Amino acid sequence: MLKESRNIEVRNSFFNLRYPFWHDDTLKISGSEMTENCRAALWYTSNAVIRDTKLHGIKALRECADIRIENSDIISQEFGWSVRGIVMKDTRAVSEYFMMRSERLEFDNVTLDGKYSFQYITDSVFENMNY
Numbered sequence: 858m859l860k861e862s863r864n865i866e867v868r869n870s871f872f873n874l875r876y877p878f879w880h881d882d883t884l885k886i887s888g889s890e891m892t893e894n895c896r897a898a899l900w901y902t903s904n905a906v907i908r909d910t911k912l913h914g915i916k917a918l919r920e921c922a923d924i925r926i927e928n929s930d931i932i933s934q935e936f937g938w939s940v941r942g943i944v945m946k947d948t949r950a951v952s953e954y955f956m957m958r959s960e961r962l963e964f965d966n967v968t969l970d971g972k973y974s975f976q977y978i979t980d981s982v983f984e985n986m987n988y
Contacts, residue, residue, distance in 0.1 A: 859884075868886075868888055877895060879902070886905070891913060905921070906925045912936070931952060932952075935952070936950065937955060938956075943956070950967060952970075953971060964982070
């Protein structure tokens with residue numbers, strides 16, 4: 858949908874399609890929903906803020922950098938592979954292989970239900986986590 862876009866703001870939107878945000882820079886998403894059919898929602902994206910959003914499709918975040926996620930709900934297998942500079946706050950996540958091969962993660966008040974999470978991560982800080 859939005860490929861190689863810059864300075865985009867998406868509010869109160871519903872996504873039921875594959876690959877909506879790839880190679881985007883300076884992206885804001887709020888009050889939105891990405892369904893289980895929304896495969897690989899954000900790939901190769903940088904400088905994004907995601908708030909009050911449901912990320913429910915497989916592989917929702919991959920090879921992204923400098924992403925802030927707040928007050929969101931994640932149900933996504935293979936979420937957050939090979940990402941850098943992810944800040945996550947007040948969020949719930951259900952995932953397998955969550956944040957594999959990632960670096961510079963900062964999590965605060967995140968509830969995680971996952972298998973095989975945080976494999977091969979570096980330089981990360983976790984506060985107030987709930988497993």
